[in-house]
Amino acid sequence: MAQATATRKPARRRINHSTVIMGLYLLFMILPIYWLVNMSLKSNSEILSTFSLWPEDLTFRNYRVILTDASWYMGYVNSLIYVLMNTVISITVALPAAYAFSRYTFMGDKHLFFWLLSNRMAPPAVFALPFFQLYSSIGLFDTHIAVALAHCLFNVPLAVWILEGFMRGVPKEIDETAYIDGYGFWRFFLRIFMPLIASGIGVAAFFAFMFSWVELLLSRTLTTVSAKPIAATMTRTVSASGLDWGVLAAAGVLTIVPGALVIYFVRNYIAKGFALGRV
Amino acid sequence: MTLVLENVSSRHGGRVLIKPTDLTLENGTMNVLLGPTGSGKTELMRLMAGLDTPRTGRILWNGKDVTGMRVQDRGVAMVYQQFINYPSMSVYDNIASPMRLLGKSSAEIDRAVREAAELMKLTEFLDRKPLELSGGQQQRCALARALVKNAGLVLLDEPLANLDYKLREEMRVEIPRIFEESGSIFVYATTEPEEALLLGGHTATLWQGRITQFGPTPEVYRQPVDATTAKVFSDPPMNFLPMTKEGDKVYFGDGQVADAAGLIAGLGDGEYLAGFRANHVELEQHTEKAMKYNARLVVTEITGSETFIHLQCCAQHWFGLIDGVHNLPIGQKLTVWLDIRHIYVFGEDGRLVAPAAYALAA
Numbered sequence: 062m063a064q065a066t067a068t069r070k071p072a073r074r075r076i077n078h079s080t081v082i083m084g085l086y087l088l089f090m091i092l093p094i095y096w097l098v099n100m101s102l103k104s105n106s107e108i109l110s111t112f113s114l115w116p117e118d119l120t121f122r123n124y125r126v127i128l129t130d131a132s133w134y135m136g137y138v139n140s141l142i143y144v145l146m147n148t149v150i151s152i153t154v155a156l157p158a159a160y161a162f163s164r165y166t167f168m169g170d171k172h173l174f175f176w177l178l179s180n181r182m183a184p185p186a187v188f189a190l191p192f193f194q195l196y197s198s199i200g201l202f203d204t205h206i207a208v209a210l211a212h213c214l215f216n217v218p219l220a221v222w223i224l225e226g227f228m229r230g231v232p233k234e235i236d237e238t239a240y241i242d243g244y245g246f247w248r249f250f251l252r253i254f255m256p257l258i259a260s261g262i263g264v265a266a267f268f269a270f271m272f273s274w275v276e277l278l279l280s281r282t283l284t285t286v287s288a289k290p291i292a293a294t295m296t297r298t299v300s301a302s303g304l305d306w307g308v309l310a311a312a313g314v315l316t317i318v319p320g321a322l323v324i325y326f327v328r329n330y331i332a333k334g335f336a337l338g339r340v
Numbered sequence: 341m342t343l344v345l346e347n348v349s350s351r352h353g354g355r356v357l358i359k360p361t362d363l364t365l366e367n368g369t370m371n372v373l374l375g376p377t378g379s380g381k382t383e384l385m386r387l388m389a390g391l392d393t394p395r396t397g398r399i400l401w402n403g404k405d406v407t408g409m410r411v412q413d414r415g416v417a418m419v420y421q422q423f424i425n426y427p428s429m430s431v432y433d434n435i436a437s438p439m440r441l442l443g444k445s446s447a448e449i450d451r452a453v454r455e456a457a458e459l460m461k462l463t464e465f466l467d468r469k470p471l472e473l474s475g476g477q478q479q480r481c482a483l484a485r486a487l488v489k490n491a492g493l494v495l496l497d498e499p500l501a502n503l504d505y506k507l508r509e510e511m512r513v514e515i516p517r518i519f520e521e522s523g524s525i526f527v528y529a530t531t532e533p534e535e536a537l538l539l540g541g542h543t544a545t546l547w548q549g550r551i552t553q554f555g556p557t558p559e560v561y562r563q564p565v566d567a568t569t570a571k572v573f574s575d576p577p578m579n580f581l582p583m584t585k586e587g588d589k590v591y592f593g594d595g596q597v598a599d600a601a602g603l604i605a606g607l608g609d610g611e612y613l614a615g616f617r618a619n620h621v622e623l624e625q626h627t628e629k630a631m632k633y634n635a636r637l638v639v640t641e642i643t644g645s646e647t648f649i650h651l652q653c654c655a656q657h658w659f660g661l662i663d664g665v666h667n668l669p670i671g672q673k674l675t676v677w678l679d680i681r682h683i684y685v686f687g688e689d690g691r692l693v694a695p696a697a698y699a700l701a702a
Contacts, residue, residue, distance in 0.1 A: 232422060232424065234422055235424055235426070237391055237411075237418075238418065238420070238424045238482075240391070240410075240411040240412055241391075241412075241414075241416055241418050242417075242438040242441060242489070243412050243438055244412070244437075244441060245412060253426050256427075257428060
């Protein structure tokens with residue numbers, strides 16, 4: 062009996078210990094997001110006048126503004142359009158490239174593979190000027206495809222790199238067996254090979270989506286009105302009547318949502334991707 | 341239907357994989373490619389399948405040149421040593437896939453798939469994914485897929501090497517039976533002489549990218565054309581000792597003398613290499629003329645009903661396979677007996693000049 066209490070006590074203390082640390086960790090993690098949500102549900106006067114841990118005068122006006130004003134919600138639509146375009150293009154282009162790198166040896170393949178990755182070492186700002194001039198002169202300026210293509214510069218190499226790792230894990234004998242069975246290349250690739258690397262495609266698509274979604278500099282430089290992304294809209298909200306704090310906070314909350322949704326759906330794939338060591 | 345390789349050779353990088361080779365496989369024959377790891381068995385199969393293009397020579401299928409033809413159009417089937425299936429498809433779809441590509445009717449496909457599954461004892465697993473099966477079942481699934489296609493040429497690349505002992509025994513019995521029903525050309529690669537003997541048919545022995553001999557399996561085993569073939573087609577490896585013939589006497593290393601009899605009597609005087617198999621090493625004198633050797637015992641392995649011994653004798657390393665369990669202390673001197681009737685004689689260039697007398701009698 063005495064022994065049982067003696068062993069139980071430290072166990073309980075340990076649980077308390079870890080609970081406290083975990084609680085603090087979560088508190089610090091959640092705090093900025095909570096404050097954003099908190100602000101988005103307050104009126105401007107409450108934000109500026111008092112310090113309150115939760116909205117004393119709960120209002121959804123800020124969200125209403127965003128969801129009814131085209132200059133706001135079109136920012137989300139524009140962002141989503143070019144992000145999805147970019148994700149589709151990146152994966153479509155990277156799949157055959159990664160297959161070639163994983164299955165064939167050709168002159169300079171290793172150098173080319175490394176060089177692809179080195180594309181990601183330059184900051185996007187470096188490419189803002191050439192893209193701006195190029196797109197202006199060929200009439201692509203302020204279009205969704207312009208931003209989508211610009212982001213491909215970063216996302217295609219990353220997608221090739223990730224997909225190649227997944228494809229390398231599939232034995233070459235599966236390809237050969239399929240050819241012997243009579244599959245043509247494309248039929249084999251779509252029916253047999255793609256399901257095998259589905260998690261890799263998920264991981265690559267996730268990274269392409271995330272980069273394109275959070276990238277601000279190129280998307281702002283290459284657009285003015287018709288393809289203006291939400292991040293750019295958020296940085297241009299100082300009006301004659303001052304800063305609209307509440308609406309900005311609401312816009313911030315809505316900007317987090319798509320990323321969080323994507324992460325939620327691909328979380329298992331990401332874990333697998335990390336386990337395979339190419340992310 | 342015949343498959344003919346004419347002067348076919350292959351290289352990868354700077355390495356020669358297959359030296360120029362001629363080989364004719366007749367319709368409805370079981371052909372075993374026997375050779376150690378790296379001897380070119382897989383490469384030879386890849387050339388037959390069309391997965392690799394030969395550097396020189398032609399491949400003829402029923403007299404038609406198929407050297408550059410796409411794999412898809414060849415009408416071959418292949419099973420790898422690794423268990424290769426399509427993981428995203430069910431076992432049923434796996435087996436059905438080659439037939440679907442041939443555009444067969446679904447009733448016909450269903451019948452063939454169920455028949456093959458029955459043969460491979462996979463009927464109850466048809467709805468599962470291959471990776472949910474055991475290794476043996478996965479390999480049976482791969483075999484079923486290869487068979488259902490009814491290809492004229494079925495290539496089996498060490499299909500049983502990754503299976504456990506029990507399953508291997510079962511499949512060894514199954515495969516020749518399946519083969520007889522199919523009427524196709526079967527090519528079966530293996531590293532194990534025992535497997536070649538069990539499968540029967542024809543055997544081609546490979547050594548460093550070269551076919552050293554091709555013929556009916558028992559014939560290749562009993563009368564290997566050279567020392568290399570004998571080495572490849574013996575497990576444990578063949579033992580050798582130098583031999584000199586002078587007049588009607590033959591002198592073996594270690595001062596043993598025997599009367600030249602049978603084919604050995606017909607040889608010219610000179611130096612030869614004598615070879616004998618491990619199971620012909622005897623611990624007791626069975627015949628009056630048996631030659632006696634004093635060897636040192638290096639290792640013994642007891643397998644249950646046989647004793648496998650490593651011997652050091654006449655500056656050579658010998659292997660012996662002896663019936664029954666013998667508890668012999670390691671390092672001791674051991675007297676072993678050899679019967680001249682069990683000795684193959686090879687010339688100095690390695691070619692067989694006189695097969696062992698027992699092999700001719702059988």
